[in-house]
Amino acid sequence: MGIAAEITGDWHAALAALAWEVEAGADETILDAPVNRYELAAESPKPLPTKASPAAAAPDPLQADPVAIARSAAEGASSLDALREAIASFAHCDLKKGARNTVFADGNPKARVLILGEAPGAEEDREGRPFVGRAGQLLDRMFAAIGLSRTSPDTESALYITNVMPWRPPANRDPSPAEIALMLPFVERHIALVDPAVIVAVGNTPLFALTGTKGILRARGTWGQALGKPLLPMTHPAYLLRTPAAKREAWADLLSLQARLR
Ligand code: URA
Numbered sequence: 056m057g058i059a060a061e062i063t064g065d066w067h068a069a070l071a072a073l074a075w076e077v078e079a080g081a082d083e084t085i086l087d088a089p090v091n092r093y094e095l096a097a098e099s100p101k102p103l104p105t106k107a108s109p110a111a112a113a114p115d116p117l118q119a120d121p122v123a124i125a126r127s128a129a130e131g132a133s134s135l136d137a138l139r140e141a142i143a144s145f146a147h148c149d150l151k152k153g154a155r156n157t158v159f160a161d162g163n164p165k166a167r168v169l170i171l172g173e174a175p176g177a178e179e180d181r182e183g184r185p186f187v188g189r190a191g192q193l194l195d196r197m198f199a200a201i202g203l204s205r206t207s208p209d210t211e212s213a214l215y216i217t218n219v220m221p222w223r224p225p226a227n228r229d230p231s232p233a234e235i236a237l238m239l240p241f242v243e244r245h246i247a248l249v250d251p252a253v254i255v256a257v258g259n260t261p262l263f264a265l266t267g268t269k270g271i272l273r274a275r276g277t278w279g280q281a282l283g284k285p286l287l288p289m290t291h292p293a294y295l296l297r298t299p300a301a302k303r304e305a306w307a308d309l310l311s312l313q314a315r316l317r
Contacts, residue, residue, distance in 0.1 A: 121147035124239055129244035135164055138248060142221050142241050150174075150234060154222035156183035160245070162205035163213035167316060169251035170194070171242070173260035173291065174220035176227055185216050190293040194257070197292065197305065201313040216247055217242075219264045235264050246282050253315060254284050258291030276308045278315070287312055 128145055132138035143157045151157070157176040161184045170186075178188035186194050198204065198214055207213040220230045220244055230238075242264060246254065256262045259271045265281035268274065274288040289308045295301055 072142075105112040125237055126240040129240040132244055132248070135160070137249050138244055145241070148222065148234060149239055150220060150222035150224055150230070153225055155180050157221045158183055158185050158218060158223075159221060160215065160217040161185050162215040163207060163210070164206075164215055164249050165210045166203075166213035166215040166249075167210060168198075168203060168214050168255060168312070169246060169249055169253070170198075170214060170216045170255045170257060171246075171261040171265070172216065172218040173258045174218050174227075174230055175223040177223065180223035184257070185218050186292075189296060190291065193292040193296060197275065197295075197309060200306075201309045215251065217245055219260050230260055232263070235260065239264055244281060246284070249282065253312065254281055254286045256281075256286060256288045256313065258294070261290050276304060276311060278311070285315065287315075 092232050114243065124147060125145060128141040129138065132141045139157075139159045142159065145151070154175070154258050156175075158179050172185060175185060176188050176190070179185055179191070187190070194216075199203050203214050204212060205214045205216055219235055220238055221241075224230055224234075254265070256265055259269050262271050262274055265286060266274075266279065271288055271290055277288065279288070280288045287308065290301055290305055295305055
């Protein structure tokens, strides 16, 4: 229990410290014993640049730029399986270190509709599948209402679901613009490989990733373009769980999608 256990005799302070740890993202046990990362760093000091290794003085631009590494890895993936592999072995995003699973996608890759979400939550991280928690169940019900399902083998009624971020951010915080920029090459390649007729961006993170703008409450329901495809921004189902009155507008957006697919 870390800090909390060390604070003896003060139940309230221990509880507050535990709440603080949870807020900071330490809400799951990962290892049986704590790791002293200061010791690890001391054990493996970085080699000093020498005359014999001029590369240290003039770094390879590709090596120095994680976004360029991501772009190169993404562009090298010629299938969804290869892309899944490329993302799973991409080591330059810190979110990966705190995640149990890489959450790649779910649904039918032949679907006409691709839903782009934000990032996995705790349940998605545990299962390795996007949108399996409460928000995901609402998402499934919403799209079922217009005849679309991630389990449908039929292209016309199928859905494909993925997220901007394949790893769960600590304490479910929003991914930062830098994290989004880092993973964007994979998102772009993912969408190019699936080649859907329509993209539905649920929430601010996918709206920002695809258009560079925020303000999902203003943008929702208005068709735009992203990556050469029609883009429909919608509010996130987690928002709809918190704000049931907004379901009315979400229903209008679903009907607009249904009309577009006819
Ligand atoms: N919210 C998202 O945006 N994606 C998920 O996979 C789960 C919750």
